[in-house]
Amino acid sequence: MRDALVVMEDREGCAALLREAAAYAAGAGTELVLYSPLTGEEYEEAIETLDEIGRIENRDYSDEEALGVARQFAERMATETLDGDVAWSVVADVNEELEARHVIEAAESRDCDHVFTLGRRRSPTGKAVFGDETQRLILNFEGYVTVKVE
Template sequence: MNDALVVLEDRDACEDLLREAAMYAKGADRDLVLYSPLTTEEFEEAASTLDEIGRVENREYNDDEILGVAFTFARELASDALEDMDVEWSIVADVVEERTANHIVDVAEEHDCDHVFTLGSQRSPTGKAVFGDRTQRLILNFPGYVTTKMN
């Protein structure tokens, strides 16, 4: 059985994306893999915040606890968006330099997903040509289905 990967980034837009993915998963009898990546910058920001909390609590937080920020984000989002849906889901979190299409493809393949749900962003054709477009590269490079919700 192949599952569906849902790339979580923006809380508000991802709730709708999760609901769409859940409807697909329920109809296709699939599970969802919720992918919650932190960029290096976001990881360092969370580490700094937890450092300040740790000073007050007189304790140190390790990297796994810092990565827990990504797990917590995904868990809270899924609890809100999927509470009335009868769908199994799991969370994958990691730290990446940047969220690239190739990395998303790797995660999807690693978790046996044949469908990816992701957010897209509106760009002009010139913007796509100059800066590239992650969603476009994902659609071109992923060997399965890609569903994009425009953010």
């Protein structure tokens, strides 16, 4: 079995999704890859905050350290939610929007054959008019996809 990727979003249901993925990983003997993306806007906010802190501390922070915001979120969530039975690692990324193609690229580059993600309840009309990234993920990923609908 290959590893499983968990899309870590800062919204309700993420802890439950992580517990579900951990149960799968423990049973399958795999590791979890916690994919923690920042939008371009969140990344810029992190850089601005670090710049302000850097001016106070008389220190320069790198752009890479701005990704630490995404890593810290995933690490905190994993530490609070998971016990020591499941091995995990964090991958942080910056994307303009959380799109299925970014999730698929992250999963494939880390040899994951299962993706866990949160979904949103939408009407059939809403899906037809606006599309649905979760649906794109299910249709285009070459592995298993578990969706927890909030």
